[in-house]
Amino acid sequence: MMEEIRKKKEKHLVEKERWTKMEEELERVKEREQEILDKLPGLKLQNPGNSCFLNVAIQMMQKAGCGRHFKRTCETPMHKQLKWIFDGKKETKDATVLRSLLSDKTLKTGAQRPFKAFNALMEDLSTECGARHEPLCSMFSYQLISTLKGYTGGCGEYQLSIEKRTSCLEYTLGKRRTFLDVVASKEQKCLKKHTVEGDFLGQREWRVELKNSKFLLVNIRRRPGQDTGLLDPREPNIFLGNKLKLVGFVEVEMCGGGEYHAISWTRHGDYWTRHNDDKETEIYEHPINWTAMTIGHLFLFEKVDT
Numbered sequence: 491m492m493e494e495i496r497k498k499k500e501k502h503l504v505e506k507e508r509w510t511k512m513e514e515e516l517e518r519v520k521e522r523e524q525e526i527l528d529k530l531p532g533l534k535l536q537n538p539g540n541s542c543f544l545n546v547a548i549q550m551m552q553k554a555g556c557g558r559h560f561k562r563t564c565e566t567p568m569h570k571q572l573k574w575i576f577d578g579k580k581e582t583k584d585a586t587v588l589r590s591l592l593s594d595k596t597l598k599t600g601a602q603r604p605f606k607a608f609n610a611l612m613e614d615l616s617t618e619c620g621a622r623h624e625p626l627c628s629m630f631s632y633q634l635i636s637t638l639k640g641y642t643g644g645c646g647e648y649q650l651s652i653e654k655r656t657s658c659l660e661y662t663l664g665k666r667r668t669f670l671d672v673v674a675s676k677e678q679k680c681l682k683k684h685t686v687e688g689d690f691l692g693q694r695e696w697r698v699e700l701k702n703s704k705f706l707l708v709n710i711r712r713r714p715g716q717d718t719g720l721l722d723p724r725e726p727n728i729f730l731g732n733k734l735k736l737v738g739f740v741e742v743e744m745c746g747g748g749e750y751h752a753i754s755w756t757r758h759g760d761y762w763t764r765h766n767d768d769k770e771t772e773i774y775e776h777p778i779n780w781t782a783m784t785i786g787h788l789f790l791f792e793k794v795d796t
Contacts, residue, residue, distance in 0.1 A: 523773045542752045545767040546740055547608040549754035550790050552576055553738045554705040567591055631701040658707040697731030704793040726794045738790030
């Protein structure tokens with residue numbers, strides 16, 4: 491009996507020591523994460539209100555360097571409000587003042603799509619600055635070049651070059667197509683009409699030239715449950731003629747009543763932060779459950795110097 495009691499005590503002590511070590515390790519991990527969070531830029535961003543989609547839009551703006559843009563442009567009440575939010579100096583979660591300055595009705599009450607929130611916020615800010623100042627959306631202006639090559643039967647090379655001064659590059663995914671299918675060279679019909687032999691096939695190549703920023707925002711329209719087809723977010727991807735790495739995206743959660751909740755993920759060196767407006771910012775070495783995660787429509791890419 492005494493031997494049995496002794497073994498139970500030893501087992502209890504071993505188990506207690508194991509839990510103590512686990513708690514100490516967890517505390518060290520928390521301290522390490524806090525040290526990383528304190529050093530990373532842009533993570534003191536306050537929740538701008540009760541709309542998670544507006545919050546996500548501002549998180550993406552911060553990651554893309556919009557805060558630096560405000561420092562060299564006009565001084566308006568809206569810019570002042572956003573500077574406070576970006577600097578983390580306004581210790582409030584009430585976005586009433588900011589919302590009152592927005593002209594877009596959906597932003598006043600709560601946009602239901604992150605791209606809609608981002609675009610509307612960009613448009614409001616650009617309009618507010620006026621023609622005397624550099625429009626905010628011009629930061630993300632780009633030239634999209636489409637070249638058709640390799641045609642036969644009278645189809646020569648065809649090049650379409652369009653300069654866009656919008657805040658985001660948009661793609662609509664067709665049935666059974668992914669984002670990578672769209673940006674890759676694919677067989678397409680020649681745009682030149684033929685009266686006898688019909689259309690001829692060749693290759694369409696897409697290339698994008700960034701103008702005033704190294705960031706490219708992409709909005710992908712797709713069917714519910716359709717696979718986006720992005721590559722591993724930990725590695726740069728080469729598409730659209732550039733070496734780009736994913737530095738921000740939107741995760742969407744289904745809430746009660748059929749409503750959606752948006753959460754922003756942003757990359758800072760070797761770490762990712764997950765910013766949920768009703769929880770504390772979390773830090774990860776890479777996005778968790780990437781393949782199983784419900785990804786939203788808005789993606790932020792950064793050009794990698796080669």
